[in-house]
Amino acid sequence: LTVGLTFWFHNHETTTLLFGLFLIIMTMFQWWRDIIRESTFQGHHTLKVSSGMRMGMILFITSEICFFFAFFWAYFHSSLAPNTEIGACWPPIYIYPLNPFQVPLLNTAILLASGVTVTWAHHSLMLGNNKESIQSMILTVLLGMYFTLLQAQEYMEAS
Incomplete structure (x- = not known):
């Protein structure tokens, strides 16, 4: 690879x-x-193999937490103490940030709504209501497609 x-x-x-x-x-x-x-x-x-798999998953999740902690640390360090190479200002010159109260806020609402609809689908499935479960899963997929479309538009606008 x-x-x-x-x-x-x-x-x-x-x-x-x-x-x-x-x-x-x-x-x-x-x-x-x-x-x-x-x-x-x-x-x-065996118990040892199961324990090893659990430990492997715990280590994987811990490494992901460390990665995101480092990622956000770098972002906040750059934004709160910008260095002279980028003109000592944040955001750097000629970079125009998106308004966080437009498409990013809508995307956040869509993600939260898709979490609600997939939970609704799960509970409907557990209660044996297959029709309602399918409807809520279709709604979840539609919300996911809408989110992806908005993300693509946002990336095109930012690039």
Whole structure:
């Protein structure tokens, strides 16, 4: 995959990149298939294996928390103490920020609404109301598509 990305950056050749991506996806699916089969159907997961998987997930979530903490730390450091390379002002010169009370606020409302509709779908499914569950899932998918459309427009405007 790394070699494929390098070829793609320099030569615009995607064959190696697609092959590497295909291999990674196949490895993921087969690994997850084996884990599900071993734990669910064969019952081979001992207490130590289950504990190791839980610890692996905890470490993964911890690494994600550290990544986002570092990301926001860098953002706040740059915005609260801008250095001279960017003109000692925030945002830097010639960068025009979007109004946070327009599309970003609408996107936040859409994300919250989709969380409500997917919870509604889950509760409807648990109560055996399949028609209502399907309707709320369709609404969730429509909200997701609308969110993606607004994000694409926002990225186009910002670039």
